[in-house]
Amino acid sequence: MGSITENLDTYLYQCVAGGPAAPTVKSAEGLYFTLEDGQKVLDATGGAAVSAIGHGNKTVRDAIIRQLEMVTYAHPGYFSNSPARELADLLVMSTGGQLSRACILGSGSEAVEAAMKLAYQYFAEMTPESPRLNYISRRGSWHGCTIGALSVGDIKSRTTLFEPLLLKNVSKVSPCHPWRDMTKGESVEAYVARLQQELEDEFQRLGPETVCAFIVEPMVGTALGCVVALPGYLRAMKEVCDRHGALIIFDEIMCGLGRTGAQHAWMHDGVVPDIQTVGKVLGGGYAPISAMLVHDRVIRGLKEGSGSFVHAQTYQAQPLTCIAALATQQYILENNLIENSRCMGEYLGKELHRNLFDHPLVGDIRGRGLFWGVELTKDKVTKEPWDPRLGLAKRIRSRGLEKGYDICIFSATGAADGWNGDQFLLAPPYIVQKQDVDEIVRRVVKVINSVWNDIEPLVRQHPLHSGE
Structure with a gap:
């Protein structure tokens, strides 16, 4: 046996890496990982919706190598650098000039923290009293860790332990989740109006003059499983804030950044934020990088x-992370990959419905x-989740x-109420073609059928309910 320290280090690594059975990746190219034992795995999720241009892209790799030969680090308090300036300009340009500044940061969590700080500072300087x-x-x-x-954020399994540490000046309203929350016979307009009134009521409860910002995912990812905001919802929320x-x-x-088939998710609705965070696709898996984009209103303040x-x-x-992100974004633009994301995304959705809906x-x-x-639910009408003891999401992954x-396959839990509910996400790189989508769907269906074959006898003999 190793020492206590060695055992603890191993334990901590296993917690982070997903357990002792987590396979080791040896190499990756295009849409595929190659594991140490030679197994080739199709990457249908881009990690956590990260790998927008696939793995091993030569254009990005060469850009990183060139930057390695020049400068890899210069303290941002003392120096600026060309890759950072060019990346910031590209990001601002990508908004059509609707947002006027970009601040280049590290992880997505860091970008959210910066956005919260900036929002507070804006008001602290405007009304210091x-x-x-x-x-x-x-x-x-979900907004970060x-x-x-x-x-x-609000993924219960990730927040509950840390409740004593969390900010006390945060309150929450309902998401825009029509599949679960629209009432029978309720129109889209009535549902959006109900959510708008709920936000208005929360402003009034807190005191409108005390509210700094409303933070929202235009399309919810991990927490609810790719829930798209209904038409008119983002505009209604912004109207209350304004x-x-x-x-x-x-x-x-x-x-963001093309994942939804538009350069920015808010462009589907034409609703411009005051502050926006982007990440994941920004570096495309070639660098840990995020950014905060800022409206001129805030800059003027x-x-x-x-x-x-x-x-x-x-x-x-x-400089090194910025050049990786810059090369990734330029590759996406030069190869019209956001349009491919839109087209292949439509095809992926149709094939998933055709093969899995029933x-x-x-x-x-x-x-x-x-x-x-x-x-995943036991019943499409009642929307009752499967019993968490089945561990469906983990089984599928x-x-x-x-x-x-x-x-x-990217698995997650809590879609039903924060604790219960299983869901999985697919977010392949933007380089996918029709035959790749067909292969992704074929393999997903094979996995789902296999898991169902495992649990069907148990379900038939011992009907499980999520509340048991």
């Missing part, structure tokens, strides 16, 4: 005050672009990685 302190977010959301980001002078923050860490954002991080705007495990299939979720199935 009574700065706005309250944030409103939504149930069934740092304390501020955890506070505005009327009361609060900011609206769009968290597009997971759904800072200019009228201190003139700067009180925020700094050691690896902010690092499956006994499946409750709902939803998505947009190359971002699709499948929620694990089965996919077995030889003979050979597909990476």
